[in-house]
Amino acid sequence: MIEVERILRVDHAGEFGAINIYRSQLFVARYLYKDIVPKLEEMLGHEKKHFNTFDRILKSRNIRHCYALYFWAFGGITLGVLTALAGRKAIWVCTDSIESTVLHHLDWQLDFLSQHDTEAYDAVMSIKADEEEHQDFGQTHGSKSFVYKPIFWVVRQSTEFAIWLSTKL
Ligand SMILES: [Fe+2]
Ligand SMILES: [Fe+2]
Known part of the structure; x- marks a missing residue:
């Protein structure tokens, strides 16, 4: 089903972006904030x-990855640094x-998948607790502090944009 494929693809791309964010934050933290390295x-x-x-699921179902995968990597590195x-x-x-x-997106995905695809539902469910903890x-x-509001906002907009873009590509 096309909607299920879309969900799996955007989540796959999102995790790829997350890996790149943490990698680049780690790169900086190793110099500047050594104490948070273990957490990162x-x-x-x-x-x-x-x-x-x-x-694994994409491969087992022969679903292609998102065309914007490298944009996610680039965006992740930029946001991270x-x-x-x-x-x-x-x-x-x-x-x-x-x-x-x-998490907001995961909730509607779970809602949708619970009625359409057990394997995909389990996959999304398996990451939820970690993301909540993060x-x-x-x-x-x-x-x-208001000083950080613009950062919060820019990151949110970038995330929403990347998610939106990936449902098109
Ligand atoms: Fe994740
Ligand atoms: Fe996470």
């Missing part, structure tokens, strides 16, 4: 596992912003 590594580990989950250079709190604001946007951590370690 842990989150990167989750995103790799999520990516593999969707990658810029937020990391804006400070350690900006890293967590970025996480909070992305995950709250993503958002939670981002929210508590980020900042509610």
Whole structure:
């Protein structure tokens, strides 16, 4: 079903983007914020596992990956580097912003998949707890200060745009 393929493809691309964000934040953090390196590594580990989950399903069903996959990588690296250079709190604001946007999408996906595709439903369900934990951590370690509002907003818009684009490509 076309809608199921679309969901699997956008989630696969999203995890690829997430991997690139954490990788580039880690690159900066190894120099500037060594204390958060283990946490970022842990989150990167989750995103790799999520990516593999969707990658396996796409391959087993012969579904092509998103044409915008390399745009996600580029976007991820850009967001990762810029937020990391804006400070350690900006890293967590970025996480909070992305995950709250993503979780919103996961909810309607789960709603749809529960009626149409058990395997895809299980795959999306299997990543949800990790993403909730990421958002939670981002929210508590980020900042509610107005200084970070533009970062939160830009990251949210970029995430929404990437998701929108990937449903077209
Ligand atoms: Fe993920
Ligand atoms: Fe995540």
